[in-house]
Each structure stands twice: as C-alpha cells, then as structure tokens.
Amino acid sequence: MIRICNPTTAPRGMILPEHLFDYLGLDENERPAQPNVIAIPLDSLEPGKTYFTKKGKDLVPFVPKWGLDGDTVTNPGFGAYQHYVQASIGNNGEIATVDYDFYRIADGALDSEGNGTPGAVVFPVFFLENNPEPYIGFFLQWRPVIKNLTTGKHGCWAATVPGGFGKLTKLSGDTAREEAAEEFGAELLDLRDIGYASDNRAKTETPIRYMLAQFRLAGNAPDDSHETIFGKFGISFWKFPLGADGIINTAWAFAASALMTK
Numbered sequence: 341m342i343r344i345c346n347p348t349t350a351p352r353g354m355i356l357p358e359h360l361f362d363y364l365g366l367d368e369n370e371r372p373a374q375p376n377v378i379a380i381p382l383d384s385l386e387p388g389k390t391y392f393t394k395k396g397k398d399l400v401p402f403v404p405k406w407g408l409d410g411d412t413v414t415n416p417g418f419g420a421y422q423h424y425v426q427a428s429i430g431n432n433g434e435i436a437t438v439d440y441d442f443y444r445i446a447d448g449a450l451d452s453e454g455n456g457t458p459g460a461v462v463f464p465v466f467f468l469e470n471n472p473e474p475y476i477g478f479f480l481q482w483r484p485v486i487k488n489l490t491t492g493k494h495g496c497w498a499a500t501v502p503g504g505f506g507k508l509t510k511l512s513g514d515t516a517r518e519e520a521a522e523e524f525g526a527e528l529l530d531l532r533d534i535g536y537a538s539d540n541r542a543k544t545e546t547p548i549r550y551m552l553a554q555f556r557l558a559g560n561a562p563d564d565s566h567e568t569i570f571g572k573f574g575i576s577f578w579k580f581p582l583g584a585d586g587i588i589n590t591a592w593a594f595a596a597s598a599l600m601t602k
Contacts, residue, residue, distance in 0.1 A: 342477055342557070344468075345575040360480065360497055363581060364573060375568045376429045377439070379485035379494050385425065391438045402438050426484055459548045460516035461503030461587065463595040464526055464555040465577065474577040474599055476501065477555065479524060482568040486584050497570070498585040502526065503548075512549040523569055526555040534598045537590055548587065550594040 345364050361371050385391065385404050393402040430436035464477035481500045488496055502523045506515030513531055520526045536547040557572075575581070577599065582589045 342572045342574040344475070345573050360499060360581060360583070366571075372568075372570055374495065375482050376436075377482055377484050377495075377568055378427060378429060380425060380427055380435075385435075385438065391435060393438050399437065404438075459503065459505040460512040460519065460551060461501060461548060461591040462516045462520050462528065462531070462551055462553045463501050463591055464520065464524065464528075464553055465595070465599070466554065466574070475574045476577050476580050476595075477524065477526065477572065477574050478580070479572055480570040481523075482570075483585060488584075496584055498583050498588065499573075499581045500585055500588050501591065503587075503591070513551070516551055516553070520553070520555060521558065524555075524572065525557055527558040528553045528555050530554040532598070534594050537594075550591050552595050552598045 343364075387404050389404065391402045391404070392399045394400075426439040427435050428437045428439065465474050466477060467474060478499050478501050480497045482495065483498050483500075484495045486496050486498070487494050502516070502520040504515065504519045504523075506512070506518070513533075516531060517528050520528050530553060532552045534550050534552050536549040538547045577595070580592055582592060
C-alpha cells in the first residue's frame with residue numbers, strides 16, 4: 341500500500357529533511373527514532389583489527405585493509421578516495437557492525453576496461469484513476485553521511501527512490517530491478533534508460549545511470565541489513581520534495597525531462 345501525500349501542507353521552496361515528516365503529515369507516534377547508524381572517518385578504524393559486518397541475518401568477520409598515505413585513506417583493492425564508513429552503534433556506544441565504505445562502493449573495483457561499479461536510480465511513476473497527473477512512489481531513507489549545515493551534525497532522513505550500486509559485469513537494468521524489489525517491494529514493468537551523470541565529477545569515475553520506470557507493488561520490501569528505510573509514499577511528480585540528496589534531485593530532473601518530452 342502506498343500512502344498518497346497531501347501536497348497542500350508543503351511549505352514553499354525546498355523541503356528540508358527536518359520538515360519532511362510534517363510535510364508528509366505523519367502522526368508523531370509513527371516517526372521512527374533516529375537510527376543508530378552513523379558515518380565515521382575510515383581512519384578511525386584500526387587497520388588489521390577484526391570488526392563485524394552483516395550479510396543477510398549473519399554477522400561475519402571484517403578486517404579493514406586500508407591504510408594512510410599522507411592524509412589520504414587508501415586500499416590496495418579499490419580507489420584512493422575512501423573517507424567514510426557506515427557503522428551501526430550498539431547500546432554501549434561502541435561499533436557493533438561496519439556496514440560498508442561509501443567511496444569503496446562508489447569508486448568501485450575497476451574491470452579490465454577501467455569501468456567501475458555500475459549503479460542505477462529508478463523513479464517509479466504511476467497514475468491514479470481518472471487523473472492524468474503522474475505520481476512518484478518513494479520512501480524515506482536515513483542518510484548518515486549527509487551533514488546538516490544548520491545543526492552541524494551528520495545524518496538526516498531524505499525522500500528517495502529505489503537505487504544503488506551493483507556488482508561488476510552486472511547490467512544497470514538488473515541492478516535497478518533488484519533495488520526496486522529490495523527497497524520498495526516493487527516489480528518493474530517498464531524500464532527506460534534516460535541518461536547518466538556523475539555524482540562527483542572530481543572523484544567518481546563511473547557515472548550513475550538514470551532510468552524511468554512504471555511498476556506494480558509485489559509485496560513488502562525485505563529487511564536490508566545495511567539500510568534504514570521507512571514507509572511507502574506517493575506524491576504528485578511535480579511536487580516531489582527535493583532535498584539534501586543531490587543524486588535524487590538529479591534523478592528527478594532526468595525524469596522530468598523524459599515526462600515533458602513523452
């Protein structure tokens with residue numbers, strides 16, 4: 341089930357993460373507490389020390405292989421720009437699990453032709469009965485690495501759509517279908533490639549590919565051990581709350597261009 345948001349409650353201009361729940365009209369009791377998922381500098385983890393990471397419901401040993409080259413965190417198996425790792429913090433305030441290294445995934449291991457980890461972002465577009473206006477299906481996701489410039493703290497909820505980084509040799513369309521099912525419980529019925537763009541032209545070699553999709557809900561999204569997502573929402577495409585996640589803002593622009601030229 342998708343909850344249709346009431347756009348009449350939206351303040352004008354950009355929807356900031358701290359206003360997102362009020363914008364969606366959620367009851368205060370429904371709001372999840374801030375999750376114990378944070379972003380910490382990689383060099384705060386000890387190279388060679390055993391930590392744990394989640395694979396499905398299991399905990400498996402994880403030993404950091406990175407080191408410092410001057411002020412740059414390096415890893416012999418990946419690119420050089422690796423500054424933050426997502427970690428879950430236990431009740432004692434210590435690191436419970438190390439989930440992943442943001443730049444390790446974005447920069448990616450390179451194949452023989454110099455291509456890195458492929459990624460895909462999908463905007464699920466749908467139409468209500470007797471209403472010609474397009475709607476977007478989306479959810480809220482905790483982004484621990486985004487810094488709130490007002491509070492000075494890292495971490496915020498952001499409106500987002502299915503997407504993520506795949507594995508080497510995997511087609512972006514396959515990644516898109518997997519992410520839509522994993523994060524939104526959606527089966528993609530129509531997947532159209534509408535362009536690509538780099539999320540960081542200075543450091544990330546591999547552009548992110550953008551697609552436009554129609555979908556049907558196939559069930560509840562399974563629990564993802566590395567990500568915290570909340571709810572299934574729908575809103576008029578033209579009133580989608582742009583915010584702190586620049587990749588999503590760019591995806592909206594690609595989708596808007598595709599809809600206007602349809």
